[in-house]
Amino acid sequence: MTWRFPVPEKDAKQQLVERFREVNGDHPMTAADDAYVSAQFVTLEDLCAVQGRDADEVRRLMLDGRLPLPGYLRSDGAEMVPADLFALADEAGGVDRLEAWFTAHWADPAAGKAEWDAYLSGQYVCLHSVTPATIRRKDRLTAAIGAAVDEPDAGSVRWTERLHALVDELDALEPAFTAYDRLRFGGPTSRDTCIDAVRARFPRG
Numbered sequence: 104m105t106w107r108f109p110v111p112e113k114d115a116k117q118q119l120v121e122r123f124r125e126v127n128g129d130h131p132m133t134a135a136d137d138a139y140v141s142a143q144f145v146t147l148e149d150l151c152a153v154q155g156r157d158a159d160e161v162r163r164l165m166l167d168g169r170l171p172l173p174g175y176l177r178s179d180g181a182e183m184v185p186a187d188l189f190a191l192a193d194e195a196g197g198v199d200r201l202e203a204w205f206t207a208h209w210a211d212p213a214a215g216k217a218e219w220d221a222y223l224s225g226q227y228v229c230l231h232s233v234t235p236a237t238i239r240r241k242d243r244l245t246a247a248i249g250a251a252v253d254e255p256d257a258g259s260v261r262w263t264e265r266l267h268a269l270v271d272e273l274d275a276l277e278p279a280f281t282a283y284d285r286l287r288f289g290g291p292t293s294r295d296t297c298i299d300a301v302r303a304r305f306p307r308g
Contacts, residue, residue, distance in 0.1 A: 123225070
């Protein structure tokens with residue numbers, strides 16, 4: 104007789120870890136990455152404990168595409184999330200209303216849906232505070248910085264002042280990033296290309 108034992112169902116945390124790696128790839132976190140993430144984010148367990156929420160219920164909301172995935176998995180397996188993870192849902196009037204509230208910030212429904220999908224990925228670690236307003240402002244700033252080199256007065260004193268005002272504003276919106284980000288995004292970050300490289304190429308007068 105062959106004995107068959109039931110295969111235990113994966114718990115919510117294991118499913119979330121697998122989903123995270125599907126989205127971000129399986130890249131190692133160094134000690135420096137862990138230190139950066141611990142300074143910038145909080146563990147999902149700690150945040151839920153402070154706010155009186157059930158961590159597994161929140162994980163299921165992430166898996167169902169109703170809240171964003173963690174921004175990082177620390178090397179000890181901790182799911183790292185922003186301290187304001189629930190702020191947008193609270194502002195929208197609850198998780199059930201979040202998607203409609205979020206996407207309504209874009210006039211083009213397709214653009215709103217694309218940004219919603221990006222938000223759910225948890226990869227908006229490029230902003231200190233992830234809101235529709237900061238997402239849209241970052242997009243405008245990076246586009247303006249990229250287009251600046253083609254402006255008629257490029258290289259002039261006034262142009263340099265305008266450029267650095269844009270770069271400084273973007274700098275205020277973005278954190279420093281860490282080496283892990285360059286692995287999962289497959290190259291330089293927006294801070295690398297639109298802040299550090301621009302400041303090096305066009306220094307203030």
